[in-house]
Amino acid sequence: MKDRWQSLPSSVVPHVADAVPLSGGAVNDVWRLTLDDSTTYVLKGSTDAPADLFPLEAAGLAALQERAGIRTPRVFEVSAHHLLMEALRPRPDTETFWEAASRAFAKLHAVRGERFGWDTDGWLGLLPQENTWTDDGHEFFAEHRIRRYLREPKVRRALEPADLAGLERICERLPQLVPAAPSVLNHGDLWRGNLVADAAGEPVFIDPAVCWAWAESDLSMIYCCDPPPERFFRAYEEITPLTDGWQDRMPLLHLREHLSVLAHFGAYGDAVAHVRDVVRVFS
Template identity: 45%
Template sequence: PEEVQRWLEAHGYGAVTRVQPVGGGCINNGERLRTHSGATFFLKTNTAAPPDMFAREAEGLEALRVPDGPRVPRPYLWGADFLLLEDLAPAAPRADFWETFGQRLAALHNHTGPAFGFAHDNYIGSTPQPNPWTDDGYTFFAEHRLGFQARLAFTRGLLPADDVRRVERLAARLPDLIPPQPPSLIHGDLWSGNVIADAQGEPALIDPAAHYGWAEADLAMTALFGGFPERFYRAYETAHPLESGYRQRFDLYNLYHLLNHLNMFGTGYLGSVQRILRQWGN
């Protein structure tokens, strides 16, 4: 985009001399830009993105940039169809990568907010994620996570009405199933593809759906698509003790992400949603 070129030149980096496509994203396109000065930047583009999607991502990245947390790329410039970021120059992870990540994620989660929610609504993948400030975590997760996704899936013809009612019944039982937790600053979309090693091999986070929510919910997604090494969880628990049995609760939190995948990718995820509803249903 012209705005990117103007920004680079105005800040003394000069013209873009090389563009290297970077794979890995299923929603946006990624490119590494090398400039005349030798400095590199990471550019995300998506001409079909909602007009505020990259602005909301930039806000989330800035919020997650806490001194003791995992590294997060700095957002420099954004518009309706692009986001220019600090280039983390991903490399091989250090030997203690997962222990370090566990400690730093715990440090991130130790940053708490006044309530559940966020300064703005944002996106989880390409799906809107409502974040109204809500005092009660159970209400927040029931209405603005499970309920929102279930209603969206129903209106799109992806979730039968019976299953919507089962989601609502399960949401009403959350206080009996999930321990009280403060509103922690969380990444919100913490699968393995959004955890990378920077140029020094240190852990870094990308592509957030940031908000103040339950720390256990952030941890749960780490187990959804393959899981993280055991030493990550041990390091996390040392720095941020958890209520016993937290792994048994992962499916409850991940119902949100599976409903979102149902909304984004279609009925291939319906069986996973229904399995959790059967397992936790009454």
Template identity: 35%
Template sequence: MDAAAAAVSRLTGRPVTATRRLSGALTEAVLDGDVVVVKRGHAPGATAAEAAGLRWLAEPAVVPIPAVHGYDEHWLVLDRIDTERADERTAERLGRDLAALHAAGAPAFGSPPPDAPPGAWIGLAPMENTPAPDWPEWYAEHRVRPYVRLARDRGTLTAGEAGAFDRVCDRLPELSGPPEPPSRLHGDLWHGNVLWARDGAYLIDPAAHGGHRETDLAMLRLFDCPGLDRILGAYTETAPLSPGWRERIELHQLFPLLVHTVLFGRLYATEALAIARSWS
């Protein structure tokens, strides 16, 4: 029995009858006819953080989330989702589901899911969840400036370029629109983390935390999620957004673009820098 199969059997208490490797980190396993996916964690605490995030997003029962069947320090076992092509009906449902998920709320901006470990992750990048009452200051200090510092330390951004992000951060109180309460965010909602299925669009691989709802929507737009117009239309019909939200999308995209700058380099730095200069 390979390591993935042994982990599934140990965490579920059920025998594994077959496995199939899906990627470097993912393996499909068959348990007496049921099929699950087991994911290998990339760092200490990553599986616990993901499990806590999935359970927190599933708690309001308003958006489809794969069930967590077990986890340990190295492995996470989840439902396998049978995927289909995105269609207009499912896209509109996702918009309404996201509005309901965000409305479920969070204790504060930056609040982690209950029972989450101290360290959080967005993809392969570390992420700090530190609660704060004020979104502009929290976003500047915990979502923009930390990744600017990392990019500068690695030579991806120069000191002069980093200054453009500081100027945007200083202006966030006047740029961020009317105050809103903390929303329950997926936190890494690019289209690769949306699985389209017959019974709805499932959300996977969260970087869940309390944040501004426009951030999730900005991430969907960043990499051109299928059905985006239908998603946004249904969302705004269900939960209207504050005036100017379309213009503010770029501000919310600074965070994922800076994460990609840290992980993948100069291409994303150039895009993030263009946004920072246009708002500073």
């Protein structure tokens, strides 16, 4: 079993007594390691990952912790091939947990930025996330969250010319479709699978794709991907009130995720159908 990690320069590898694969990752291998002394870690690794993928993930975790004060995993070791972190617990699906997660999420969005973007590009899966500094939120979303994917070969093969034309119309109409809003700190990839818990049952945020962007664009991920109980959104609004019509805009702002799926996997699942539904409603 230890042979699996001989290519990873982790100091704990010689001491691994047991390893259990963890689910949820689409592009990397994730293992829960138990060492000879019974301490546990989570090892996220890939021998062919981009050289800065794991360092940027570690930097994103640190940014969420330092700028917003929300809980993220402690990172013990990072390299071009792996990330070694504290072992956490599965998320308890209770109203208490989801309310705490919501309040932390709202706290994240209370951190304001001056522009849209980030000081470096990042990664969403194994494709670059464009974070070019932009003064206008509509321009940022159009150029770096929609059009950015329309250049991907798998997206162009999966979609028809009419679909691409409809997405271009949406980009042009964004100022009429989405109210102007400030840039706030975004987790960038917050779905259920990226929320776990610490030993006390408190929420811990993992696998970020950080940037300064609209709060609603961040919220769209957790709203559209197997949403949590309604109490999550009520608790969020108690701290950060949402603009009228926000629920109607969630499918539009979730376009980035469907286009990312197409860019990674081609015409996979119902991603094409979702894109066409958004085009039909909003273009």
